[in-house]
Amino acid sequence: AQSVTQPDIHITVSEGASLELRCNYSYGATPYLFWYVQSPGQGLQLLLKYFSGDTLVQGIKGFEAEFKRSQSSFNLRKPSVHWSDAAEYFCAVGDTGTASKLTFGTGTRLQVTL
């Protein structure tokens, strides 16, 4: 069965600093991978996704993620964090049979200090 691990429950960074959120997945074949963001009291919003091709994918709000098959990882990065990036971030893996059936990680809560 597919699964996702986000080892960091909570991360605090200063505004303007770089950010990397970790995600490791378990899946038998090449997975479909996603990062979603959830602001307090809101639903989740897609930041970016990887299906195939270039292993470095760009998303909205200046985020990017790199798929590394050898490490079973799909880490999310941003070079300079803004206070408005404070939220919870979820990595997800999709079944290649139907990309929309997603299994989510437990999330990483990002706090940004000014």
Next chain:
Amino acid sequence: DAGVIQSPRHEVTEMGQEVTLRCKPISGHNSLFWYRQTMMRGLELLIYFNNNVPIDDSGMPEDRFSAKMPNASFSTLKIQPSEPRDSAVYFCASSRGGTGELFFGEGSRLTVL
């Protein structure tokens, strides 16, 4: 364009009562998902529909939970009877099948006393 619309946003009920949560997906989306979010278990997929047909309900916790999608623009998730452990935020999401891009509603926060 309107996003996914869920109602009610908040529901407080007593144990044993029936709860019905409603969802209107984005027009043109043919897949609909019900997720439950709790602190302990995170986001769990309960059931998803494709073209109004339930495809996978393996996440539905027990027979007290049921979901329907009578047409492309409406779905319900029903809990009968409700229990305190059902307290959670229930999200509905829709997508164009196969894209992996789910559009989430704002959720229905359920509290069962």
